[in-house]
Amino acid sequence: MILIQGFNYLFGSFFNKQKVVISNSLNYLNRKRDINRNYLDHVRLATLELVAEEINKKGLQGAVAELGVYKGKFARYINQYFPERDFYLFDTFEGFDKKDIAAELNNNFSSGAQDFTNTSVEKVLAIMPHAKQCIVKKGFFPETAKGLKEEFVFVSIDADLYDPIYNGLNYFYPLLKKGGYIFVHDFNNDGYKGAKQAVKQFCKENNVSFTPIPDACGSAIIAK
Numbered sequence: 072m073i074l075i076q077g078f079n080y081l082f083g084s085f086f087n088k089q090k091v092v093i094s095n096s097l098n099y100l101n102r103k104r105d106i107n108r109n110y111l112d113h114v115r116l117a118t119l120e121l122v123a124e125e126i127n128k129k130g131l132q133g134a135v136a137e138l139g140v141y142k143g144k145f146a147r148y149i150n151q152y153f154p155e156r157d158f159y160l161f162d163t164f165e166g167f168d169k170k171d172i173a174a175e176l177n178n179n180f181s182s183g184a185q186d187f188t189n190t191s192v193e194k195v196l197a198i199m200p201h202a203k204q205c206i207v208k209k210g211f212f213p214e215t216a217k218g219l220k221e222e223f224v225f226v227s228i229d230a231d232l233y234d235p236i237y238n239g240l241n242y243f244y245p246l247l248k249k250g251g252y253i254f255v256h257d258f259n260n261d262g263y264k265g266a267k268q269a270v271k272q273f274c275k276e277n278n279v280s281f282t283p284i285p286d287a288c289g290s291a292i293i294a295k
């Protein structure tokens with residue numbers, strides 16, 4: 072008995088991992104394709120693809136956006152799955168803003184110390200499969216959204232910190248078409264506690280519901 076318990080203790084987590092089933096292709100969409108090993112978060116990427124399929128199938132009209140682009144790792148797939156749509160890219164492209172960091176520290180949400188300065192608009196556009204669809208909004212959000220008249224069908228909010236996430240939800244949700252989706256990254260990331268707070272606060276104030284998903288860092292999805 073003790074021997075078996077010892078074996079389970081040592082090797083249990085290894086064998087349990089083998090029970091995780093990851094669909095290696097979206098066969099249910101009649102597409103045979105291996106998991107994309109260049110992008111390590113299969114759940115997030117596959118969910119984006121399924122959501123894009125729903126939006127495009129419904130024939131919804133509208134743009135797509137990402138707030139928090141950094142080097143464009145996720146953005147390139149948004150651009151790929153929505154090849155014909157205007158794609159707004161919101162980022163300082165110079166890392167977090169001091170104002171947002173101060174709010175993080177005041178509320179004990181995060182240290183705001185992660186460095187996202189080593190990027191540029193040129194580098195991001197260079198990896199976009201349909202760069203001509205991209206409209207870059209460089210600078211501090213929400214100021215960069217002023218005067219923009221647009222409706223959206225899909226928005227990714229990946230700005231890490233409470234203020235830009237909360238402001239992003241307040242800005243994008245009213246402009247989201249019925250049938251559209253917002254992904255908020257880091258909902259279940261203890262390193263950025265403000266992300267969950269921002270989603271919960273916005274959803275409570277606006278009587279909106281969300282679905283947490285088990286991708287890396289735990290995104291929350293808001294569907295309209």
Ligand SMILES: C[S@@+](CC[C@H](N)C(=O)[O-])C[C@H]1O[C@@H](n2cnc3c(N)ncnc32)[C@H](O)[C@@H]1O
Pocket residue numbers: 138139140141142143144145146161162163164165166167168171187210211212213229230231232235
């Ligand atoms: C985690 S990174 C984004 C990662 C990216 N989505 C990816 O796929 O790799 C967070 C980004 O949010 C941006 N950001 C945070 N607050 C912002 C604000 N108020 N205005 C503009 N950009 C902001 C930062 O500059 C940083 O590039």
